[in-house]
Amino acid sequence: MNKSLLLALSAPFVLLALPSCSVQPTAADYDRMAQEMMKNSFVARGIATMDRLNPDQANDLCAQAEVAGQQLDDKTAQAIQAAQMKTIVPPADGRFLGDWREGELIAQSGRGLTWTDVATAASGGNCFNCHQITKAEISFGTLGPSLLNYGRLRGVTDPNSPEARPIVEYTWGKLSNPRAYNACSQMPRAGHKGILTQDQMRHVMALLLDPESPVNREVAN
Ligand code: HEC
Structure with a gap:
């Protein structure tokens, strides 16, 4: 294998390892690494575009809590719920039921x-x-x-x-x-x-x- 190819292949791993070289990687580091790896290995194709890998605020906070092995605190949970509630669009014609x-x-x-x-x-x-x-x-x-x-x-x-x-x-x-x-x-x-x-x-x-x-x-x- 030529040298530049080797360098190109190993570069993402070197970058990922850097933030945690002096101490043990934390759960959050592993989470970040996993996200980086997904971004590096997924490609956009048709309607499956890369924006799917961008977590919104709710995804982010819930994932962080899960990685930390904790429940979301009540205040954060309520803030997420209030923000998500605002996205609900009632049926345009007032009809809720179909077939x-x-x-x-x-x-x-x-x-x-x-x-x-x-x-x-x-x-x-x-x-x-x-x-x-x-x-x-x-x-x-x-x-x-x-x-x-x-x-x-x-x-x-x-x-x-x-x-x-x-x-x-x-x-x-x-x-x-x-x-x-x-x-x-x-x-x-x-x-x-x-x-x-x-x-x-x-x-x-x-x-x-x-x-x-x-x-x-x-x-x-
Ligand atoms: C990936 C799994 C998943 C899929 C797919 C899914 N649900 Fe759910 N659903 C859940 C879970 C978990 C809960 C309970 C937690 C919660 O309420 O958020 C739930 C809760 C609900 C509730 C509330 C029940 C209650 O007693 O309040 C309803 C209604 C519901 N789902 C309907 C649906 C319908 C209809 C679909 C398809 C359009 C669907 N779900 C698809 C996982 C799923």
């Missing part, structure tokens, strides 16, 4: 946002990946709580009634930006990050809240 059948297809689909997808293609919500949602689908993740009987358990008999409004608004907010309610939520910010369109969110809302949806017609466990 649960469409919603189930969206919840099932984990497709989207890779470099082989085009910007105009609709993405999936990937909800089953983390939640039990219907009894019929037996393949689901358990990172998030079960959403079986989501509307029924919350007493929603008519999602368009004034009584249902608080839970309808909360669910819309949660789908838009879960960090507005839980600063370091692991759930994707489907609305805020443009993963789902408002129409798609309406369909997923119906899946969770329409009394006719299979979600609310399941016999309780």
